[in-house]
């Protein structure tokens with residue numbers, strides 16, 4: 001069978017050509033638009049998520065992530081376009097007719113029920129017999145490391161534990177796809193980092209497709225197999241964490257996923273000898289003494305250290321270039337003390353990086 005061609009836009013969105021029902025992806029969005037009166041919350045999205053994938057939707061507040069998730073869940077209907085689950089068009093189906101479950105940021109546990117009853121809720125509704133119910137609830141609680149907590153009330157749990165109950169309550173239904181909307185947003189940083197590792201491990205163990213919404217680039221980079229970067233109701237790039245971080249295709253992605261460090265226009269001409277827009281990641285740049293030799297495969301530019309921010313394990317330097325513009329440089333504090341780092345403020349320096357680390361951007 002000839003494989004139908006994929007348009008450039010579709011390729012960019014990570015769409016593969018349709019290849020028969022057997023290989024149908026877990027979730028597929030085709031030209032999905034959602035308007036609320038004048039507001040275009042989602043402005044035409046094509047997307048394909050594979051079975052078993054940990055897929056993140058990353059973007060700033062208001063970029064259309066939640067609206068997209070709610071359309072996949074069936075809480076909102078698209079203004080136009082199609083939503084397919086495992087190859088089946090569910091665009092106009094009710095939430096309960098879709099093999100998906102959602103975990104929200106605010107948990108939404110039932111306060112008058114204990115943990116076991118909260119987790120069992122979906123099974124009771126679906127009239128799963130009591131013996132099987134008990135077994136599945138115990139399984140789900142074990143999975144989120146809350147065995148023995150079934151008699152507690154939500155009010156007797158910490159934030160992290162409540163979020164795990166919410167997760168167990170969704171997992172117990174064994175959905176094909178689990179949708180998570182900023183589920184760790186209410187937790188403090190340390191707990192959030194622990195839960196990131198745990199969520200990824202749980203997803204790996206159960207093999208369910210996760211679609212994870214976040215505005216936190218680090219969170220997305222840590223957990224995801226692939227990331228879709230949202231901006232103003234559109235997807236600007238889909239790729240693995242390394243692709244999105246190391247080869248951002250737009251200025252927006254370069255800036256949102258990491259520090260942008262853009263060189264463009266006349267500055268780019270002076271630094272690279274070519275026009276265009278380029279980004280260099282802060283950790284790829286080293287700071288050398290003024291006048292230090294620059295190898296043929298390297299770029300060297302002179303500047304002055306405008307500001308130093310000591311971060312414990314690293315130091316961040318803001319360097320004003322003689323060519324114009326400014327670059328951020330991060331250096332690990334392998335041997336540097338905070339005193340030494342801070343004393344560098346105001347000094348001239350030469351920034352050097354490998355040519356291959358100057359990434360061209362479609363501006």
Ligand code: ADP
Pocket residue numbers: 036039040041042059060061062063064065066067068
């Ligand atoms: P995100 O989750 O990325 O922060 P949302 O999907 O919640 O973004 O919102 C995208 C845009 O759509 C925002 O401008 C928001 O104000 C608007 N929007 C979302 N839901 C509604 C609604 N029910 N009515 C009107 N506008 C909405």
Ligand code: MG
Pocket residue numbers: 065066067
């Ligand atoms: Mg949101």
